[in-house]
Amino acid sequence: MVEATIETARVLDGPLVIGGVELRSRLIVGTGKYxxxxxxxxxxxxxxxxxxxxxxxxxxxxxxxEEGILHHLSPDEFFLLANTAGCYTADDAVRYARxxxxxxxxxxxxxxxxxxxxxxxxxxxxxxxxxxTLTEDGFKVMAYTNDDLITALRLExxxxxxxxxxxxxxxxxxxxxxxxxIREIKKRLDVPVIVDAGVGTASDACVTMExxxxxxxxxxxxxxxxxxxxxSHAMKHAIVAGRLAFLAGRMPAxxxxxxxxxxxxxxx
Amino acid sequence: MKEASTIRVQVNGKEREVExxxxxxxxxxxxxxxxxxxxxxxxxxxxxxxSYGRVGVSDGDTLELVHFVGGG
Numbered sequence: 001m002v003e004a005t006i007e008t009a010r011v012l013d014g015p016l017v018i019g020g021v022e023l024r025s026r027l028i029v030g031t032g033k034y035x036x037x038x039x040x041x042x043x044x045x046x047x048x049x050x051x052x053x054x055x056x057x058x059x060x061x062x063x064x065x066e067e068g069i070l071h072h073l074s075p076d077e078f079f080l081l082a083n084t085a086g087c088y089t090a091d092d093a094v095r096y097a098r099x100x101x102x103x104x105x106x107x108x109x110x111x112x113x114x115x116x117x118x119x120x121x122x123x124x125x126x127x128x129x130x131x132x133t134l135t136e137d138g139f140k141v142m143a144y145t146n147d148d149l150i151t152a153l154r155l156e157x158x159x160x161x162x163x164x165x166x167x168x169x170x171x172x173x174x175x176x177x178x179x180x181x182i183r184e185i186k187k188r189l190d191v192p193v194i195v196d197a198g199v200g201t202a203s204d205a206c207v208t209m210e211x212x213x214x215x216x217x218x219x220x221x222x223x224x225x226x227x228x229x230x231x232s233h234a235m236k237h238a239i240v241a242g243r244l245a246f247l248a249g250r251m252p253a254x255x256x257x258x259x260x261x262x263x264x265x266x267x268x
Numbered sequence: 269m270k271e272a273s274t275i276r277v278q279v280n281g282k283e284r285e286v287e288x289x290x291x292x293x294x295x296x297x298x299x300x301x302x303x304x305x306x307x308x309x310x311x312x313x314x315x316x317x318x319s320y321g322r323v324g325v326s327d328g329d330t331l332e333l334v335h336f337v338g339g340g
């Protein structure tokens with residue numbers, strides 16, 4: 001059944017192509033906040049995601065054994081997308097991106113410059129500044145941003161290979177708070193639009209994909225579920241369901257009932 | 269006067285005393301770190317991996333040793 005979902009999606013939908021990288025799954029997942037590394041690996045495999053995000057941090061010199069993510073996730077199995085999470089300035093984000101690239105896996109970066117500690121909303125001005133610096137430096141930038149169309153357009157102009165508006169704040173699980181803006185961004189951009197942050201459960205993921213976006217990036221919804229592996233399966237199906245529903249084109253919603261069976265041919 | 273056999277460097281925000289004359293490769297080995305698993309920033313300059321065997325660690329250097337961890 002698991003393989004059948006991906007297979008069905010492949011027949012009825014094209015791949016997601018970001019900066020020349022072709023992905024069969026429209027779900028990108030994070031690797032943070034799991035109870036154990038074993039659960040993380042099982043959940044990520046269950047999600048069907050091929051691209052996974054990782055963070056750049058100091059090595060803890062007091063206990064270095066086994067704590068790096070590469071001890072658990074093979075770069076041969078997953079495309080590692082390094083993030084600049086935790087950065088509050090453009091300069092810091094550029095520094096973290098360069099450190100990540102020096103690890104030698106790829107020149108992609110999930111650019112994230114936070115502007116406020118309480119809401120974790122992005123500093124879009126600093127994000128734009130860092131995006132320009134990094135694209136000039138040869139990076140393939142996937143930029144986390146808010147659901148503002150103008151910023152999204154400017155990030156595309158800056159050369160980002162994907163623009164990633166939030167559904168709602170990071171780790172909130174509130175789902176898409178502004179589907180209209182998400183749709184508008186998707187309509188106006190040529191680069192892939194990946195909704196990043198805020199998805200809480202499978203229905204949120206499905207509704208997000210029904211807006212027509214190219215993919216969803218999530219972490220907490222899986223890691224903080226009571227059963228991350230089950231939730232990963234659910235999300236995989238929800239992403240495919242939402243995508244196919246969007247491509248199929250939904251029936252118009254009406255506030256009146258219309259019978260499904262013929263009104264002719266009834267008995268006297 | 270004889271030169272001290274150790275130097276003091278700042279590593280990931282903490283001061284450490286290490287033997288004089290180490291390359292970055294040797295320095296990582298002393299810390300039990302695999303060179304393929306870390307990225308080294310020496311005095312704010314990111315080092316290419318293939319330079320670890322050539323670049324030396326000197327007194328007063330500031331090093332940042334980073335790697336990938338779980339994140340979203």
